[in-house]
Amino acid sequence: MKANLKALRKQRTYSEEFKRQVVQDFESGQFSVLQLEKLHGISNVSIYNWIYKFSTFNEKGSRIVEMKDSSTQKLKALQMAIRTNRSPVIHYSDRGSQYTYGRYIDLLKANGTKISMALSGLDNAYAERINRTIKEEYLSYWKPKHFIN
Known part of the structure; x- marks a missing residue:
């Protein structure tokens, strides 16, 4: 019976x-x-999902800086972030080698940035799992109408 059904669109x-x-x-x-919904003919639910997935701002309105691959590129990206963010910041990270790199930590300390690292490499896995649960189970069910900046 289902084989005879066609999608309307x-x-x-x-x-x-x-x-x-x-x-x-x-x-x-x-x-x-x-405006984006009308301009592109996209549902607002899709747009909000994309904002959640691709936004460079976190829920507190702070810009998230995506790091590059090599240690020197990460160092350059950090220098750029420090130049653009005038206020003191806290640098959250797991204990990945790129974040424990000596010059990287020295640059953070020299600019008065507080460093916050997980105690164990496993802590990040727990945090990622919680974020995934929120994203897949809570947000997909409740479909927030807007995000607060």
């Missing part, structure tokens, strides 16, 4: 680049979610 798929551009337009203040 083909589900649209979007590239990650497009999703990131929509989030960037929202974060820059150029467009509201409602």
